[in-house]
Every structure is written in structure tokens, then in C-alpha cells.
Amino acid sequence: MFWVLLLLLAWVAAGTSCTRLCLAAVRAAAVDANAARGHALTLYEAAFLAGGPKRVADLTLVAMARQRRLLLAHTGWATVVDPNGRDEMERSVLGAIGPEGQSRIAPVRRTTAAADPVRSLADRLVTAGLAVPDGARTTVAGAVRQVQAASAAVAALGAVAVLMPAEAAEEQIPVVVWFALPLLLTLSCLAIARVEVHPYTRWASPAGQRLLGALPRHADEAGDDRTYLTSVAVRGIRAIGEPELRAAFTHRERG
Template sequence: MSLLFLLVAWSAAVLSCALLCRAAVAAAHLTPPAPRASAQAVPAAAAAERRGSGLTLYEMAYLSGGPHRLADVVLVLMAQKRRLLLADTGWATVVDPVGTDAVERAALTAIGPDGQRRIPAVREALVSDEAVRQVADRLETAGLALPAAVRPGISGAVRLVRGAALVVLLSALATYWKAAPGADSGPVLAWFAVPLILTLGTWAAARFELHPYSDWATTAGERQLPGAAGSRSAPDSPAAPAGSLITLALRGPAALTDPTLRAALHSSGA
């Protein structure tokens, strides 16, 4: 029985570490290098004014949480402009059917001619819209967003390595528990130290080299976000007070201070 547990532990450790290495290499090969001048790297978007970091509001949202986060941002932005009414029951209603940029017009199109639609349906329609894809394409071309072929490889592989470390520990405990009374299980348990060191060492290296494990932003993209090391602005600075659209873009709907807007997004599965 101890050999079976040892085989499970070794298999989980080797496979998870190999997958993480493969994901890291794939990300390095498929992600273009970020240009030196970020202001030129990310073309101007009519969606929102540029912030201190050189990113638009939509670009911040995409790098922080992908197209779903971007969809939440544009809905809240239009609600604050009184173009939409977001009810706490999870419905979006058009108040002013005029969009000021391509993403706002896409949101109005997603709501449809009836002028009212459930927020989850609006969000799903938005994430596949051409206007949102153009934001993603700009960021990928600039080397700030991970290509679709890479997502969500690194973060998923890191979770596998963490899980493999837990499997190794549980296998060692099961081996000790199943050992016959009075039997010397020390040599067998020592064999579990190698896969444990392998998984924990790989995890530590990934945290040092690859952290944060974003599903959307490259390392260069993470550095462009407010609050990151070397960034020229912070989410809690006067230019971006807590509860602002920038905070929503960076942290998600839970960061909203308006209870109605927060309930509108969360009640719809946000």
C-alpha cells in the first residue's frame, strides 16, 4: 500500500511541475515583448481618458479581470452617466440610447431594442463583442495582455502544483497511518520528501519569477496597473479614490461603495 501512495505522490509532483514549466515557457514564447514607451504602446481609446499609468479605464479593467470586468466597468460607467439604470434585481434599463464610444454602443446593442435586459445576458453579449475584442487585441499587440493561447495556463498550473504538494503530504500521512504497528516507516516516508521538495521548490520559484499569476496581464501589463511597483499612480491616490471606477476596474464589483450598483452586479451572478 505504501508503494501505491508513493506512486501517487511522485506522479502528482512530476506532472504538476512539468505542466507549470510548460505553461511558463509557452507564455514566454507567445507573449511579445512590451515596447519601451507605454504611451505609444497602447493606442488612445475614445472610451475613457488616460490615467497616470498610461492605460485607459477599459484597458485597466481588461488587464485586471478580463472582458467580464470590462463589461462591469462600462455598465457602471453608463449608470453613473445616467445612460443606464442598473436595478438591484439584476436588470439593465436604457435611459439614454446614445453611446459615446464603441464599447458603450456595444453595451446598448447588447441590451437590445427592448431597452431592458438581464445583466448576465448583457455581460455575456459584451464579452464577445468586436469592441471588447479590439481592446484585447491592442493590449496583446503591445505585450501587456496574455494571448488567448496562454490563458489561463500559468495560474492554473500554479494551482496544480499547490494541490500536488497537498497530495504528497496526504499520501505521506496515509502511509504512516497504514503502517503496521511497530514497523519502521522512516525510510519509506523519506521518499516522500523528494516530491514534497520538488513541488514546494517549484511553487517558490514560480512565486518569485511569475507572481502575480494573472490570467490576463503579462508582467509588463501588471507593472502598468496603478498600485504596481514602478507605476505612476495608485488606486487609492486622489486621482483614483476608493469606490471610483478605477477601483472597480482593479478590484471588481466588491469594491463598489454604492450599494445599489453593488447589488445590481452581484445579484446577477457577478
């Protein structure tokens, strides 16, 4: 009956990992209790909640390019047309480009995403209960990985128990059933986490996700400029309608 010991190990792995995931999800959702009421998202806030610091940098670049104050070439270069930033994000972009007024887009995006204005934006959203703190994001992601590892471990332990030569053939079916129970537990937790946790734990809290859901996700090139930029904030560079502007970001990703 050595398989019973393996079954106990499987239950310990499944129970521990699923408990950790549940606790992490509860802590991540707890920020919803302090969420700001009636908060109207700015474009920068929407970009951060939807895609994090890099999305904020992309939105700023696209907005300045749409206003003809920054030239983004399809070759992956950014050239300053208007050196006067209208807010701290734009000034951060201009500072990242440098005094020469021209730079590759990739380093500009990285520098802007890591700059103080974006960090301050993140702190304000966390305080308002609209964004998930860094620790909660890491905890949930780690808990999901632990449950995935536990699922693999349970399956491996079950296979070892079934294939053990000392077990009688008539006992193999009950052994499979016993190991199916902890495996079902881990797979169920992963399925629930996929539905309940995955959409918002990366950046937006449940309250932030609800505000994002109320924003328009699609806009054509000729539409209202704010609607267009909102679509970019929510969906990222795939929402860019202009082929040359999109090519500038695509070139940046390859570079």
C-alpha cells in the same frame, strides 16, 4: 524493498509536474519581452488586465450610469436614457440591451463581455505584450493543478510505503524522509508559483501588471470621475461607492 518502486513513481510525478509548471511560467512571462514601452492604459485596458472581459462590461455599465445615460436599478434592470453610444464598448452595451431600451443586467453583461469590441481589445493587449494569451493562461492553470495532484499522489504513495506490513519498523523513518523530498519539491513549486505566477497569469502579463500597479485603487464617491472609474476598473464592483448602484450588480449576481 517495494517502497523503492513507489518512491520512483513519486519522483516521476513530482519531477514531471514541476517541470511542466516551470516551462509554462516561462512561456507566460516571455510576452514581457515585447511589451509596449511608455504605454498609458485606457480605462478599458485597465479593466481587462485586472478582471478580464466581464470587468470591461461592468466598467462600461458603471461609466454610463455615472453619466446618467443609463439607469441601473437596484432590482437588477438596466434602462437606456441616452441611446447614443460614445464608443464601441458603449454601443455594444446598448446593442445588448436591445431596441426596447430595457433589459436585465446579467445578460447585458454576458453579451457585452463576449462581443467583438472586447475580443479586439484583448487581441491588442496581447500584441502589445501586456496581456497573457489564452493558451498561456490555460497552460499555467493546468500545470498548477498537475503539481497539486502530484503533491497528493506523493503523499498517498508515501503513506502506502510506510504502512506496508512487509517493511521493518526500523525502516519506516528513512522511508518517510525519502518521500518527504519529492513532496517538498512539489510544495515549493506551488509556493513559488503563488508568489511569482498567480498575480498576473490570469489576464495581465508582468508588464501589464506593472502598469496596473501604478494606477489608483481607491477613490471616494465625490472624487474625480476618472479616478473613480479607474478604481472600478482595477478593483471591480466592490469599488462602487453608491449603495443603489452596487445593489444593482449584487442583484445581478444573485439572479
